[in-house]
Amino acid sequence: MSTWDDEERPLAVGFEDEACLDARMVGGKGKGLGEMTAADFPVPPGFVVTARAYRRFLEQDRLRRDIAIELEGLDAEDLAALDGAAERIAVLMAATALPREVEESVRAAYEELCARTGVDDISVAVRSSATAEDSAADSFAGEFETWLDIRGIDDVLAHVRRCYESVHSARVLHYALGRGIDLSRVEMAVVVQKTVRARSAGVMFTLDPISGDRSKIALEASWGLGLSVVGGEVTPDRFTVNKVGLTIRSRVLGDKRVEYRRGDRSVEVPQERIGLLCLDEDEVLALAELGKRLEKRQGCPQDIEFAVDEELPPGQAVLLLQCRPETVWSSAERAPAFDPEAKVLSWITSSITVPTRTLAEGHRHG
Incomplete structure (x- = not known):
């Protein structure tokens, strides 16, 4: 597998792309889909918005620093404090736009999926694929959201943002803090896959x-x-x-x-x-x-x-x-x-x- 410098890492990759075999880039769900696609298992087509896109999002407007401040000193058992921190982080993230290069990469990948399937504004499922999830040792499976029947690029981009916001939901904060997981080391890739009827x-x-x-x-x-x-x-x-x-x-x-x-x-x-x-x-x-x-x-x-x-x-x-x-x-x-x-x-x-x-x-x- 290729070794990537961060600036060389793509912002969006198809399931059939070699980069989709790198869990650091596409997370657990993305890697699983890449492996199944590479082995010719029957998998609906799609692409992954990579962890680099998430990093680019956090690098804006001191967002990463502000999130770290909100997380400092939190106790997994103080549910009221977790709720408050999650709400404040959601406000911070909602006020931060997707970087232009991320938006353009997602738009291009979605247009390619539409062209490949022959369906304009194809309906897709949007799933989180965190880089720390889906290992046999410790799994985030079920802690993040999945959205189905998302149609059109504007709705796809909105749900990429919702995946990013889910990293710091109160439920995930409780799960991660209770297991000693450092959320600053968790990155979010996003799977976008053709909806199955x-x-x-x-x-x-x-x-x-x-x-x-x-x-x-x-x-x-x-x-x-x-x-x-x-x-x-x-x-x-x-x-x-x-x-x-x-x-x-x-x-x-x-x-x-x-x-x-x-x-x-x-x-x-x-x-x-x-x-x-x-x-x-x-x-x-x-x-x-x-x-x-x-x-x-x-x-x-x-x-x-x-x-x-x-x-x-x-x-x-x-x-x-x-x-x-x-x-x-x-x-x-x-x-x-x-x-x-x-x-x-x-x-x-x-x-x-x-x-x-x-x-x-x-x-x-x-």
């Missing part, structure tokens, strides 16, 4: 997120965009696949009464679909095969967001939206399956009484 969407883990069993692949999905799952508005369908042989082990029908056809509001699911699984067998197995390949390529269990695009033909409709290392079980110490010095009955008993955890306890998406 999702018939169904969800999340896949290349292990069992409840038990940590690496012989299984687990999927949760619902109708429409994934917002209904993230917001807890539905109980998603759940599928378990045996990693060896790729056979479906279980299917559990959820309770899916609302869906997001667009990113701004939910609608009721038609009665005839409420009692149906939102993924068919071919889609589940296609996703599991992609997850298995991605885990092998990345060298560790993966946490993957996916969608089934209703505008694409069968066999081409399954798309991967982002990936990151699974953070709960990947960092857990793995005991030997069997201690030859212990009695067999003791080993069997311990293996079935180890406490499990729920999906909500360890995994968040954003």
